[in-house]
Amino acid sequence: xxxxxxxxxxxxxxxxxxxxxxxxxxxxxxxxxxxxxxxxxxxxxxxxxxxxxxxxxxxxxxxxxxxxxxxxxxxxxxxxxxxxxxxxxxxxxxxxxxxxxxxxxxxxxxxxxxxxxxxxxxxxxxxxx
Amino acid sequence: xxxxxxxxxxxxxxxxxxxxxxxxxxxxxxxxxxxxxxxxxxxxxxxxxxxxxxxxxxxxxxxxxxxxxxxxxxxxxxxxxxxxxxxxxxxxxxxxxxxxxxxxxxxxxxx
Numbered sequence: 545x546x547x548x549x550x551x552x553x554x555x556x557x558x559x560x561x562x563x564x565x566x567x568x569x570x571x572x573x574x575x576x577x578x579x580x581x582x583x584x585x586x587x588x589x590x591x592x593x594x595x596x597x598x599x600x601x602x603x604x605x606x607x608x609x610x611x612x613x614x615x616x617x618x619x620x621x622x623x624x625x626x627x628x629x630x631x632x633x634x635x636x637x638x639x640x641x642x643x644x645x646x647x648x649x650x651x652x653x654x655x656x657x658x659x660x661x662x663x664x665x666x667x668x669x670x671x672x673x
Numbered sequence: 674x675x676x677x678x679x680x681x682x683x684x685x686x687x688x689x690x691x692x693x694x695x696x697x698x699x700x701x702x703x704x705x706x707x708x709x710x711x712x713x714x715x716x717x718x719x720x721x722x723x724x725x726x727x728x729x730x731x732x733x734x735x736x737x738x739x740x741x742x743x744x745x746x747x748x749x750x751x752x753x754x755x756x757x758x759x760x761x762x763x764x765x766x767x768x769x770x771x772x773x774x775x776x777x778x779x780x781x782x783x784x
Contacts, residue, residue: 590675591719591762593773612772646718656725657707657766657773663718 546570548647548664555670556641562634562671566647566664573623573630574599579650579658580630582621585666586643596650596658597621597630637671644668676701677763677776684782685753693779695746695763701774703744706766710739710748713760713778722761723748750781758783 552564566580573580579598585591595611611619620633634641644666652658678696685691695708702708708726711719721730723739726746738749746765750757763776 590777591764591775593775595772610772612770614770614772653725657709657764659707659709659721659724659764660711660719661721661730663720666718 546649546662548649548662550645550647550664550667552645552667552669554668555672556637557673558638558671559636562632562637562641562645562669564632564645564647564667564669565629566631567627567629568649569628571649572625573628574625576601577651579652580621580623581648581650581658581660582619582632583646583648583660584641584643585646588640589643592643594632594634595619595621597623599623639671642669642671675777676767676770676774677765679761679763679776679779681777682780682782684784685750686784687753687755689753690749690751691753691781692750693748693761693763693781695748695765695776697744697746697765697767697774699744700769701744701765701767702741702746704768706768708739708741708746709764710737710746711762711764713762715760719762753783755783757781 547569549567579596581596582594623630647664648660649662650658710723713719726741767774
């Protein structure tokens with residue numbers, strides 16, 4: 545059974561960087577068959593995918609990251625295999641970034657759209673001075 | 674405004690059948706991208722209900738079913754139970770946005 549445990553501050557000041565970490569148990573962040581994503585949820589914006597990181601060794605062993613265009617300039621998602629965890633950094637936050645942030649595991653078969661099979665508990669991050 | 678459109682609310686009596694629609698466009702569902710469905714009890718994380726249009730994960734009752742056609746997808750729930758009262762979300766991929774997109778969610782009320 546995969547478990548995802550999130551941690552990080554619940555309050556961030558405007559213009560600063562939001563940083564969250566997700567500890568993985570029951571799987572490896574270096575898995576060749578999963579990706580590790582961040583999703584947020586707010587009443588005004590609903591569910592919003594922030595991006596993912598994943599490791600693939602089939603052709604050339606390397607880490608990949610994907611981000612939607614809406615946040616690409618502000619988001620970085622990194623993996624730390626030594627700690628079996630991954631992280632989210634969101635720069636230049638504004639009150640609109642106030643949301644519940646979830647770390648998740650996503651899986652997909654070839655050519656399918658990924659779906660989430662495991663979710664973290666969620667953490668409310670408020671952007672306010 | 675969400676890229677995928679869902680009705681804000683649906684309702685039904687115990688034992689009845691309800692459907693929830695998820696309408697997209699030619700850059701997401703209409704382009705052939707898969708649709709997934711999640712159930713969220715308020716205060717908890719969403720839970721996978723249907724993946725790749727019509728597949729149920731282990732443990733999800735067969736009262737839940739999904740389908741996809743053209744630019745839309747649907748979630749059907751038969752034999753409504755009180756515990757089905759929750760918010761339901763669809764998810765797909767949008768090529769113009771280069772990422773996953775979600776519906777705005779549908780609140781199911783069991784009368």
